[in-house]
Amino acid sequence: MYQVLARKYRPRNFNELVGQNHVSRALTSALERGRLHHAYLFTGTRGVGKTTIARILAKCLNCETGVTSTPCEVCPTCKAVNEGRFIDLIEIDAASRTKVEDTRELLDNVPYAPTQGRFKVYLIDEVHMLSTHSFNALLKTLEEPPEHVKFLFATTDPQKLPITVISRCLQFTLRPLAVDEITVHLTDVLQKEQIQAEQDAIWQIAESAQGSLRDALSLTDQAIAYGQGAIQHQDVKDMLGLIDHTIIYDLIAAIHQNQKQRVSELLMQFRHQALDVSLVLDQLISTLHELALLQYLPDLSLKYSAEINKKIMQLSQMISAQDLQLYYQVSCKGRADLQLAVTQEQGFEMCVLRLLAFRPLQANEILVSATQQVQQQAPQVNVQAVVHNVQQHVIDEYSAEESLLETPVAVTQQNIEPSSDDFLDEPILDVIETNVTDVTLTENSDQIIFDPASEDALFDLDESNDDVNIVADDEPNSDDFLFDEIAPLNLDVETTITEQLIENDSAVVEDDLFLSQEQMPIESVQPSINSKAELIDEPVPALEQSNIQQHKAAVEVVSNQNSNLMPQDILRLTPQQLEGEWTIEKWEYWFRNSALTPAVQELAQQGVMTGQIDGESLFQIPPKYEQLLNQLQHTLEQALKNEWPNTHFQVKYAEVEATTPYSMQNERKEKAYARASELLHAESAVKDIVQNFDGELQNIQLK
Missing domain, CATH: 3.40.50.300 (P-loop containing nucleotide triphosphate hydrolases)
Incomplete structure (x- = not known):
């Protein structure tokens, strides 16, 4: 028997x-x-x-x-x-x-x-x-x-x-048994029974047993009967009604990358398969938990197949720790509210849509303004036509006297293609050559969609190339006039327009594009997983009357030294041969181009590295950073040893008298700012606006 x-x-x-x-x-x-x-x-x-x-x-x-x-x-x-x-x-x-x-x-x-x-x-x-x-x-x-x-x-x-x-x-x-322990025992039992079984199927049974060895053996009996004497992975999934892990990973990636069409397809797939959405949500929460663990325990041994292991490792590197915590909290809240929904399917889908709606903007993502109408032809010579002729996207908002610019327009760092050729023939920026290819104006659409995959992008999303974005703005309560992306400086010029301009150009205003917060969508520009974009948010102080002469002198010096360089060229680091002795240039070039987290790079730029590359290395940093470095030292040391296995890393806490990467970066920023300011003041479009409308440039910023 x-x-x-x-x-x-x-x-x-x-x-x-x-x-x-x-x-x-x-x-x-x-x-x-x-x-x-x-x-x-x-x-x-x-x-x-x-x-x-x-x-x-x-x-x-x-x-x-x-x-x-x-x-x-x-x-x-x-x-x-x-x-x-x-x-x-x-x-x-x-x-x-x-x-x-x-x-x-x-x-x-x-x-x-x-x-x-x-x-x-x-x-x-x-x-x-x-x-x-x-x-x-x-x-x-x-x-x-x-x-x-x-x-x-x-x-x-x-x-x-x-x-x-x-x-x-x-x-x-007695504790519940680990999946590894159950897997080993089931493998041994099946070998004694001379039953062929796929390793992924055994692992799936072990996981479904939830720590109970008796349940695992009972499920194995059931799987043998279901598979007619053999245990196949697909048979086990069908028998248990399990969800393929790949679908969960695809759903998380689609949410994080703001791929609304892909999320919609996956939700329809869940409907067609009639899956138990509570199990799907449980699996989603478990996956988020596993991703969070992998970020802090990267050597955690994964128990999946090679394909799934690769996907989950990519996800853990793609999503930041704080975003994972937000996704986990929203998912757990959705799990608790599942019983309150009219149907469980409704509760699950609303939870997914909530994840999509409240996902944080990433460093490489920006707001794209909605437009009510895209004019194919410009009526007369006006500011909008001028900016289009500079081969940039322009969204200007004119309105009645009490109207203000409600929402700042942020534009992707991509090249722009004008929607019409019926503009002025005279170019505004003769110094700058641009390649205009990458903007698609959707017909009857209120969104401007930029192609992130274009090879003709103005800027690489890379830390070593500190992109420049110059903004000059006026008093907050004045009517605003906005220029976007003057190539390739990515210039945003916001200048004061007097009431005389509104009166003289009232006919032109009616055909211009308007902005409103209610019509402001979020469009995502997705880079590759390993792309790194550094955003310099700190504004350069406004040019006060007292330091205008000093600023002009700096402009003249920079103009003489870097007359042919663009601001992003000044910010770009010079490539270094990483061998021999450490120098301040080699140290900065290495850590700014490494995979270190921003927190570790922030510490690295406060100190100097001496000694031999791939040998005895001494990192000197002021004592005030000791507590922070104690927490992050292992990460920095491990990154060095991964690059150079013979590295012997030591830390010395002492005041740094020599130049640090932080001070070098600030010096580059000052030069880039002066060069950008020079180009901005030399631009004929800006000159015309300043002269004709009594405007002035204030609060120029680098981004």
């Missing part, structure tokens, strides 16, 4: 026990030293070995070779225990004998000596099911039983036991 795997492969000694080493070690030591307690309490979830350990202990106590931790398995007592017919092992199901009368009947037989073995062992399973009167009747005997009696209790719910019972027992809490 066929015997199920859970019974056929039940461990018969402590050596065969899977997991629970803390329990087997304590019991083995007690048996070998003869320090035996009279009552043991085994707690834990289902299928982790409570009853099995109790039977092994009963066999160890009664083996005819003596009390031992390694029963012989051949004597009549051992065979009788294995076959469930040992008369002095009294197994009681407390769930079916809860009355106090049953307990009294049991206690009446306690004083009598064992019939066959050395000890009379009472194994009470699910002991928490006993009534209060039964526990009270058991207390006295449990505290001082005869020497030949041992009590073994097993329960899945120890909280229901009276504290008076627990205090009279040695309690052992």
Whole structure:
């Protein structure tokens, strides 16, 4: 007769026990030293070995070779225990004998000596099911039983036991088994059974068992029957109704990258497959938890296939830690609200849409203004036509006297293609050559969509190329006039327009484009996973009247030295050969082009590195950064050793008298600012606006 795997492969000694080493070690030591307690309490979830350990202990106590931790398995007592017919092992199901009368009947037989073995062992399973009167009747005997009696209790719910019972027992809490432990055991069992099985299928069964070895063996029996004698991964997924991990990873990636069409396709796929959305949401939350762990424990061994391992590692590198925490919190809140929704499908889909709606803007993402109308032809010569002729996208807002520019227009760092050729023939920027290719104006659309994959982009999203964005703005309450992306400086010029301009050009204003916060969509520009974009947010102080002369002098100096350089060229680091001795230039070039996090790079620029590359290296940094460096030193040291294995990294906390990368970067920024200001002031379009409309440039910023 066929015997199920859970019974056929039940461990018969402590050596065969899977997991629970803390329990087997304590019991083995007690048996070998003869320090035996009279009552043991085994707690834990289902299928982790409570009853099995109790039977092994009963066999160890009664083996005819003596009390031992390694029963012989051949004597009549051992065979009788294995076959469930040992008369002095009294197994009681407390769930079916809860009355106090049953307990009294049991206690009446306690004083009598064992019939066959050395000890009379009472194994009470699910002991928490006993009534209060039964526990009270058991207390006295449990505290001082005869020497030949041992009590073994097993329960899945120890909280229901009276504290008076627990205090009279040695309690052992059995933990749920790890997926690795169950996988190894299932592999061994299937080899003995000579059944072919895919490793991914075994892992899936082990994970679905949720720490219960009995559940895992039962699922294995079911999978063998379902697969007609073999265990296939796809069969296991179909049998258990599981969700493919790849779909969850694709959903997270699509949400993070703002791919609304892809999210829509995945939601429709969930509908068509009629999946249990609560399980899908559980898997989503578990995946977010695993991604967060991988960011802090990158060496965490993954238990998936090579393809899934690659995807999850890419995701952990793509999504920042704070974004993961936000996604996790929103998903958990959605899981709690799932029962409040009209249907679970509705609750799940709203949770996904909430993740998409509240996803943070990434460093490489910007707002794109909505437009009510795209004019294909400009009427007369006006400012809009001028800026279009500079080969830039212009969105100007004119309105009545009380109207203001409500929302700043942010534009992607890409090249622009004008929507019409009917503009002025005279170019505004003769100095700058641009390649205009990458803007698509969608017909009857209120969005301007930029192609992030274009090879003709004005700027590379790279830390070594500090892009320049110059903004000159006026008083906040004046009517605003906006220029976007004057090539390739990416110039945003906001200047004051007097009421005279509004009166003279009122006819032109009506055809211009308007902005409103309600029509302001978010459009995502997605780079590759390893792209790094550094955004310099700190504004350069406004040019006050007192330092105008100083600024003009700086402009003249920079103009003489860097007359042919653009601001981004000034900010770009000179490539270095990373060998030999460390220099300040080599140190800065290495860490700014490394994969270090911004926090580590921020610390690295405050100090200097001396010594040999791929050898003895000494990093000197002021003492005020000691606490921060203590937390991040391992990351910096590991990055150096990954690049140069022979590196011996040391830290010295002392004030740095030499030039630091931080000061060098500030010097480059000042030069780039002066050069950008020079180009901006020399631009004919700006000159015309300043002269004709009494405008002035203020608060120029580098971005």
